[in-house]
Amino acid sequence: MPPSPRHSPTSERSGPQSATDLNPVLTCLVAWLIPGGAHLLHGHARKAAVLGGALLAMFVVGIAAGGRLFPLQGTDILVLLAAVAQWALFLPRVIAGLAGFGAGAVTAASYEYGNTFLIAAGLLNTLVLLDAYDLAAHANRKRSS
Amino acid sequence: MTTHLGMMALFSLLVSVVFATLGRDDPAEQLKFGARLFGALVVGGYLLGWILYGVFGRA
Numbered sequence: 001m002p003p004s005p006r007h008s009p010t011s012e013r014s015g016p017q018s019a020t021d022l023n024p025v026l027t028c029l030v031a032w033l034i035p036g037g038a039h040l041l042h043g044h045a046r047k048a049a050v051l052g053g054a055l056l057a058m059f060v061v062g063i064a065a066g067g068r069l070f071p072l073q074g075t076d077i078l079v080l081l082a083a084v085a086q087w088a089l090f091l092p093r094v095i096a097g098l099a100g101f102g103a104g105a106v107t108a109a110s111y112e113y114g115n116t117f118l119i120a121a122g123l124l125n126t127l128v129l130l131d132a133y134d135l136a137a138h139a140n141r142k143r144s145s
Numbered sequence: 146m147t148t149h150l151g152m153m154a155l156f157s158l159l160v161s162v163v164f165a166t167l168g169r170d171d172p173a174e175q176l177k178f179g180a181r182l183f184g185a186l187v188v189g190g191y192l193l194g195w196i197l198y199g200v201f202g203r204a
Contacts, residue, residue: 046172047166049175050162050166051163051166051167054159054162054163054166055163058156058159061155061159064188066150109147110147110152113152113156116156117156118159120156124163126162127163127167128163128167
């Protein structure tokens with residue numbers, strides 16, 4: 001069976017369509033700041049709720065499991081890569097950092113699981129960001145044609 | 146949910162939800178794809194765990 005066409009117009013689209021909310025750069029910025037926010041901006045409320053919920057759940061489980069919020073420092077390349085991945089989920093990363101979470105319980109059995117959840121959540125948000133960019137670009141192409 | 150298998154299942158579930166939501170538009174297709182992906186991740190991880198145990202775990 002062929003895969004369903006992506007981003008076909010569906011009935012779930014309900015959000016506003018103005019020049020600003022279809023801007024790909026703004027879309028990417030919103031997607032980076034708030035998980036699922038860009039999809040909400042483009043009227044995909046259900047997708048936004050599912051993506052935002054799943055990514056936030058991953059982040060919270062990662063913190064609860066004793067994962068560490070890695071600092072952005074170049075002394076260790078693996079730490080730097082992990083930090084970049086975690087910063088891909090901007091708002092939860094900032095809030096957790098400011099609240100004092102993510103010190104990392106190295107002796108906890110679930111420490112590596114926590115790190116895996118935190119890093120994967122950020123990396124998955126980059127995929128969500130790319131999907132949001134695709135949505136904006138597609139909408140722009142459709143408008144200009 | 147604090148066992149290795151439980152954490153792996155939870156991770157697989159959340160990853161499957163994201164991939165299914167991004168990869169398909171139709172809710173029924175999303176559910177089908179997500180379920181298949183979840184099963185593949187859990188079964189694949191379980192089998193890989195046993196294979197690694199067989200290769201490195203007996204030393």
